Amino acid sequence: MNYPLQFWAIQTLNSLSLGGLLFLLSSGFSLIFGLMRIANLTHGSLFMLGAYVGVTVLKFIPNLWLAALVGGLIVAACGALFERLVLRALGGNVLGQVLVTLGVSFIVADLCLMVWGGDPIPVPTPESLRSAIIIAGLPFPSYRLVVLGIAIATWLGLYLLMERTRLGAMIRAGVDDMQMARAVGIPVSRLFTTVFFLGALLAAAGGIIGGPIMSAYPGLDADMLPLALIVVILGGVGSLIGALVGSFIIGFIYTFGTALFPDLAYVILFLPMIFVIAFRPRGLFGRAST
Numbered sequence: 001m002n003y004p005l006q007f008w009a010i011q012t013l014n015s016l017s018l019g020g021l022l023f024l025l026s027s028g029f030s031l032i033f034g035l036m037r038i039a040n041l042t043h044g045s046l047f048m049l050g051a052y053v054g055v056t057v058l059k060f061i062p063n064l065w066l067a068a069l070v071g072g073l074i075v076a077a078c079g080a081l082f083e084r085l086v087l088r089a090l091g092g093n094v095l096g097q098v099l100v101t102l103g104v105s106f107i108v109a110d111l112c113l114m115v116w117g118g119d120p121i122p123v124p125t126p127e128s129l130r131s132a133i134i135i136a137g138l139p140f141p142s143y144r145l146v147v148l149g150i151a152i153a154t155w156l157g158l159y160l161l162m163e164r165t166r167l168g169a170m171i172r173a174g175v176d177d178m179q180m181a182r183a184v185g186i187p188v189s190r191l192f193t194t195v196f197f198l199g200a201l202l203a204a205a206g207g208i209i210g211g212p213i214m215s216a217y218p219g220l221d222a223d224m225l226p227l228a229l230i231v232v233i234l235g236g237v238g239s240l241i242g243a244l245v246g247s248f249i250i251g252f253i254y255t256f257g258t259a260l261f262p263d264l265a266y267v268i269l270f271l272p273m274i275f276v277i278a279f280r281p282r283g284l285f286g287r288a289s290t
Contacts (some may be wrong), residue, residue, distance in 0.1 A: 028199025034238025
């Protein structure tokens with residue numbers, strides 16, 4: 001079947017914007033997974049909760065960017081408390097941590113359903129970004145390009161944080177060798193809370209920023225968490241460049257797979273993960289840890 005040029009252009013833009021949102025979600029997930037050695041299954045719920053909290057904040061602060069900041073900080077504070085009060089008590093109990101994060105994700109989903117209802121809630125696009133930009137004679141929604149720019153700027157900010165600051169050096173040391181980090185006096189417990197806070201902030205802000213594209217709806221967490229898991233496995237645990245590259249790879253595969261082969265979308269989506277696990281278990285950019 002022949003598709004017009006506009007189809008390929010629009011799907012490419014959709015892939016890039018989805019990849020940007022996936023990076024906001026998966027970058028924090030990757031750092032938490034790499035440092036704490038647990039799969040934080042509440043991460044998709046933080047994304048969804050951020051979208052819903054953003055809807056409420058927008059009623060009082062009619063500015064999407066401020067709502068993303070305020071809502072992200074609110075959800076991040078809840079995430080930090082969850083880490084300190086619950087996950088820390090389960091230190092060393094990996095199975096218990098996974099089960100607790102899974103249970104909390106179900107609780108968050110039910111709370112969102114109780115508070116905000118079961119109907120999708122659209123998030124308005126900022127008025128200044130509702131027009132289209134003409135590129136090569138084709139119209140592109142301005143907001144989706146802005147989302148892509150935010151993702152790239154976030155990666156650059158995280159890169160500078162990780163590579164140019166003392167906090168970043170401690171996080172990298174913890175990801176590479178947790179026991180050695182403890183031995184040289186790095187405050188690992190505070191590091192856990194800081195990374196969890198940062199990861200929750202990125203996920204929640206991503207949920208709000210993605211609202212004009214995806215809306216806030218029940219099940220958003222279940223839709224986004226598997227994609228984040230695949231990104232982390234594909235890119236490599238604890239790797240920011242891996243999260244960035246993996247996000248855009250999965251963004252393209254998922255978008256074009258859904259558009260071209262809707263019945264095989266998930267088959268096509270999970271194939272890269274299977275090959276990576278089989279031939280490069282640490283991911284495309286992952287490094288061995290000790």
